[in-house]
Amino acid sequence: MEKQNPNNKIDFYIISDSIGETASKLAKAAIAQFPTVTTVLHKFMFISNKESADEILKEATKRNGILLLTLVNNELAEYIENYCVQHKLTYFNIMKPVLNEITKRTSKGPSKIVGAQHDLSEEYFERVSAMEFCMRYDDGKDPNGLIEADIVLLGISRTSKTPLSMYLGNMGYKVANLPLIPENTIPKVLFEIDPKKIVGLTTSDTVVNLHRENRMKEYGLPSGTKYASMERVNEELKFSSELYQKLGCLVVNTAERSIEESASIIVQSLGLTNKAW
Amino acid sequence: MEKQNPNNKIDFYIISDSIGETASKLAKAAIAQFPTVTTVLHKFMFISNKESADEILKEATKRNGILLLTLVNNELAEYIENYCVQHKLTYFNIMKPVLNEITKRTSKGPSKIVGAQHDLSEEYFERVSAMEFCMRYDDGKDPNGLIEADIVLLGISRTSKTPLSMYLGNMGYKVANLPLIPENTIPKVLFEIDPKKIVGLTTSDTVVNLHRENRMKEYGLPSGTKYASMERVNEELKFSSELYQKLGCLVVNTAERSIEESASIIVQSLGLTNKAW
Numbered sequence: 001m002e003k004q005n006p007n008n009k010i011d012f013y014i015i016s017d018s019i020g021e022t023a024s025k026l027a028k029a030a031i032a033q034f035p036t037v038t039t040v041l042h043k044f045m046f047i048s049n050k051e052s053a054d055e056i057l058k059e060a061t062k063r064n065g066i067l068l069l070t071l072v073n074n075e076l077a078e079y080i081e082n083y084c085v086q087h088k089l090t091y092f093n094i095m096k097p098v099l100n101e102i103t104k105r106t107s108k109g110p111s112k113i114v115g116a117q118h119d120l121s122e123e124y125f126e127r128v129s130a131m132e133f134c135m136r137y138d139d140g141k142d143p144n145g146l147i148e149a150d151i152v153l154l155g156i157s158r159t160s161k162t163p164l165s166m167y168l169g170n171m172g173y174k175v176a177n178l179p180l181i182p183e184n185t186i187p188k189v190l191f192e193i194d195p196k197k198i199v200g201l202t203t204s205d206t207v208v209n210l211h212r213e214n215r216m217k218e219y220g221l222p223s224g225t226k227y228a229s230m231e232r233v234n235e236e237l238k239f240s241s242e243l244y245q246k247l248g249c250l251v252v253n254t255a256e257r258s259i260e261e262s263a264s265i266i267v268q269s270l271g272l273t274n275k276a277w
Numbered sequence: 278m279e280k281q282n283p284n285n286k287i288d289f290y291i292i293s294d295s296i297g298e299t300a301s302k303l304a305k306a307a308i309a310q311f312p313t314v315t316t317v318l319h320k321f322m323f324i325s326n327k328e329s330a331d332e333i334l335k336e337a338t339k340r341n342g343i344l345l346l347t348l349v350n351n352e353l354a355e356y357i358e359n360y361c362v363q364h365k366l367t368y369f370n371i372m373k374p375v376l377n378e379i380t381k382r383t384s385k386g387p388s389k390i391v392g393a394q395h396d397l398s399e400e401y402f403e404r405v406s407a408m409e410f411c412m413r414y415d416d417g418k419d420p421n422g423l424i425e426a427d428i429v430l431l432g433i434s435r436t437s438k439t440p441l442s443m444y445l446g447n448m449g450y451k452v453a454n455l456p457l458i459p460e461n462t463i464p465k466v467l468f469e470i471d472p473k474k475i476v477g478l479t480t481s482d483t484v485v486n487l488h489r490e491n492r493m494k495e496y497g498l499p500s501g502t503k504y505a506s507m508e509r510v511n512e513e514l515k516f517s518s519e520l521y522q523k524l525g526c527l528v529v530n531t532a533e534r535s536i537e538e539s540a541s542i543i544v545q546s547l548g549l550t551n552k553a554w
């Protein structure tokens with residue numbers, strides 16, 4: 001069988017009988033280690049029979065792809081593995097080694113329930129209600145949120161309050177965030193709640209400035225007021241760091257950090273059970 | 278070395294020099310296949326030197342744990358692997374096989390940049406702004422969101438509009454959602470936008486009813502109005518399905534589906550490039 005440009009571009013074929021999240025994460029992490037290599041991710045979800053597998057396998061063979069399998073259906077997995085061996089296709093059955101190890105230790109077999117980690121358990125409903133909580137209490141909409149929240153995020157504009165709330169909400173935490181503006185009164189309740197659940201977000205003045213200049217451009221306003229704006233940014237940052245000291249709360253710098261990283265640091269530092277682990 | 282109850286409980290040790298997302302996903306998916314096995318996940322992030330690794334390894338040995346490694350630092354990975362071999366600890370270096378395969382094909386080595394997939398790229402800023410968009414246009418707050426959105430979600434109460442918006446926002450899509458209430462006027466703009474980006478959410482009457490009864494309980498109200506409420510739910514579901522037909526939009530049933538599954542189906546069905554793959 002003729003194989004196309006094996007060295008110029010790498011085609012990954014993710015085949016899953018669920019949504020292929022695990023394999024996607026793995027592929028993305030691996031690919032990120034090769035910034036100069038061109039890669040294409042082909043993802044095939046809900047694959048449950050040989051007929052649909054065959055089509056993918058034919059295409060993968062033509063492109064000499066790398067197959068990443070997350071299948072709980074053993075028969076289908078074996079069928080694909082056999083095809084790969086016969087056609088000299090590279091494949092990785094990602095969960096198999098760990099599943100085998102658990103089986104060995106417990107002498108129990110896997111349940112083979114497709115997408116088992118997406119079970120509609122009580123935990124799941126809790127997570128949905130956490131997400132709704134985060135929407136309701138974004139941007140200081142209601143100071144009552146501060147009392148009920150698992151995590152309270154504080155920060156001046158452009159310190160990633162909203163994306164962090166969403167990400168943590170997705171993990172199952174009830175997050176309320178409060179924008180800090182020197183001219184506004186701080187709600188009294190902030191000094192009454194447990195400071196151990198408060199996180200003061202900070203960042204560098206240049207990052208805030210960059211964000212704000214971009215905003216000015218979006219709004220079609222001149223960027224000439226740069227100096228004044230740098231002064232203003234520093235005034236706001238100073239105001240927020242003084243408040244954080246007064247509260248005695250955790251401070252996290254979001255400059256140069258991704259949402260995932262900042263969220264992980266927050267969950268670990270606050271000593272919370274990481275619900276989405 | 279004495280090993281504690283190897284068969285009653287399995288301790289997983291995730292060791293990562295980044296935030297350990299890939300290993301967590303893998304561990305959770307594997308564990309979900311063994312609902313009757315008791316497992317504990319220990320996650321150690323930002324591990325970059327032998328000293329911090331040693332502490333974890335000592336604990337893992339005591340509990341006869343299973344180690345899941347995602348380390349781009351080869352020297353540290355080898356150090357841990359050697360320790361595991363010597364102490365007969367089970368370990369899986371999760372990314373290694375895929376990294377090796379890419380290296381073999383391209384004769385390039387991995388960049389060894391820790392947390393490379395969390396790069397603060399342009400794509401990343403786009404994602405943050407998508408998340409902010411979703412917060413802004415949740416719950417029909419502003420019909421202008423329908424025009425700018427990548428995805429418009431419609432649905433009666435309790436069809437998972439908000440969690441789906443958050444999850445898709447996290448993936449990088451700008452989502453606006455609009456609650457459907459038979460008594461309310463549908464914004465005219467809904468009939469002017471591309472129906473190919475509209476998703477009508479539906480669910481089963483029993484799911485909605487269950488959710489609403491739980492709500493009643495939360496509010497301390499009696500649940501006796503069950504029949505009337507079932508009638509009401511069916512009236513709302515009928516109203517929404519008639520609207521979906523008129524719009525000619527995609528219809529997704531969220532009953533018995535997790536947020537991840539519904540989101541994947543939406544992205545695939547709308548033919549969108551899956552940004553978070």
